[in-house]
Amino acid sequence: MSWGTPPTERADAARNRMHLVATAREMLAELGADRLTMDALAERSGLGKGTVFRRFGTRAGIFQALMDDAERAFQEQVLSGPPPLGPGAPPMERLIAYGRARVGFLIEHREIGRGTLDGRQSVPVGVQMPVSRMHIRMLLGQISLGSANLDILAIQLTAALDGPLLLYLSAADLSQAAAEAERQLAESWQDLVRRVCRP
Amino acid sequence: MSWGTPPTERADAARNRMHLVATAREMLAELGADRLTMDALAERSGLGKGTVFRRFGTRAGIFQALMDDAERAFQEQVLSGPPPLGPGAPPMERLIAYGRARVGFLIEHREIGRGTLDGRQSVPVGVQMPVSRMHIRMLLGQISLGSANLDILAIQLTAALDGPLLLYLSAADLSQAAAEAERQLAESWQDLVRRVCRP
DNA sequence: ATACTAAGCGGGGTAAAGTCCGGTTATCGT
DNA sequence: ACGATAACCGGACTTTACCCCGCTTAGTAT
Structure with a gap:
């Protein structure tokens, strides 16, 4: 039974997204925009590169x-x-x-x-x-x-x-x-x- | 004796720039914007990649x-x-x-x-x-x-x-x-x- | 509780952007 | 005309965005 137009986002996915956004914000403040790379974000957040791209696409x-x-x-x-x-x-x-x-x-x-x-x-x-x-x-x-x-x-x-x-x-x-x-x-x-x- | 604010552009450089712009326009019309890559432009124009980047920076x-x-x-x-x-x-x-x-x-x-x-x-x-x-x-x-x-x-x-x-x-x-x-x-x-x- | 399924996950792989430096060539002063 | 010099050229090298596919895990139905 789902009650949202998005067929429910998985719990771990939601957790990861929040974590990624938070980490990205940290890196932005700390290193500036152009050192915020996909690889670095993946590594720093302790997640895989694939995950980062799945979440944000680009x-x-x-x-x-x-x-x-x-x-x-x-x-x-x-x-x-x-x-x-x-x-x-x-x-x-x-x-x-x-x-x-x-x-x-x-x-x-x-x-x-x-x-x-x-x-x-x-x-x-x-x-x-x-x-x-x-x-x-x-x-x-x-x-x-x-x-x-x-x-x-x-x-x-x-x-x-x-x-x-x-x-x-x-x-x-x-x-x-x-x-x-x-x-x-x-x-x-x-x-x-x-x-x-x-x- | 130079007569432009830019301290004169070398003849070959000017020639190459025109050639590159023309080639880029061809590729754009022929292949679309996202197949217009720096490498492809260099190769198709018969020039080196370094030249392309020197001209256009990015x-x-x-x-x-x-x-x-x-x-x-x-x-x-x-x-x-x-x-x-x-x-x-x-x-x-x-x-x-x-x-x-x-x-x-x-x-x-x-x-x-x-x-x-x-x-x-x-x-x-x-x-x-x-x-x-x-x-x-x-x-x-x-x-x-x-x-x-x-x-x-x-x-x-x-x-x-x-x-x-x-x-x-x-x-x-x-x-x-x-x-x-x-x-x-x-x-x-x-x-x-x-x-x-x-x- | 358990098996099934679809979604999520990870990390290695590809291609393209951008950098560097040794060799070459055009321009300028004489 | 000719040498000095500064700019240009090329292509190998590094970094980074983005793809792919086998494995894992969360949700669901029984």
Whole structure:
């Protein structure tokens, strides 16, 4: 008798996954992103290489898993934290607050974010239907915008939020003056949203 | 006597680079992006592997070179083609036309675009100061927007243009109904620009 | 409790990315 | 024209992502 869409994950598999994610996080903090190799992760966690690949599929998959993990706490704030990030504030203010928070989140986890990028996969990893995009789409639906294609607009705004940090700002730009970059991006996001949502 | 900022590239080196880019393009068309390997490129072009790496630094570098190459023709249209893409039209119309054209360009060259992504490099390859971003920045400067940070806004709009195709839309989304996706993205870009640039 | 089965596991194997260094060739000053 | 020098070339070498397949173990039905 199974009660989940995934036909139940085996106990040892779940244990191993948690252990691997934890070990990966340790290695990331300790050695940096590019010394986090599959072999090293397998050895350090005391598991076989095959296991690591079965869990994550690809190197980028590890970073995706780390990202999902970090994002869980963030989502918590968004779904049931205090306004304006959480529910309760008018949608436009929530949208602005969301962008501000997400910029900070992405700067903090920029090493992980970059790691999820993988040029060999034609379908970008794990970006099936990011929570970010869903949330933005929902908030856009609550704001009365004229005849706009809200699905596409949500994709574009998500990109405006993630793109600078994943694609266009170098590591130097970010670590040298992270605080300043964060302030400017947040400010500019607010401006962008205000402009887009004007009647 | 040298007349370029680069202290003159040696003739054979230039010849080899052109040959490599041409061969890479052939292989891309013939075999697809993920059979375009460094070894195969070296062998097929009749050069050594060391040469290939000296030229392009990294696998993503090849795709970057292919992209630059393809982009040259595109820039030509933008810098001196007929309006509204080329000069002569009001800046906002040029901005809309630019986005429309770029969406088409990116869909056409999506395989190359994806190839430029590389999760191992902390500084994204070749995205030093993309022409796209410069052009958008320039047009924004010609439109009178209130007190906006135009540099950051340009980055965000560039991301809104590139992000969907590089990060969020799967290969299936694009090849299945490329024409439809292109239409929607272009339409939505126009809407976005109109909203942003309203007084 | 026990046998059955499907999933998980491990580690060795392959191919591709990226590095290095000795030999070669193009450019520059005279 | 010619030698000095710096850049280029090639291919062997190392590291790492990713695959495969026989063995083990967790879940399930009797």
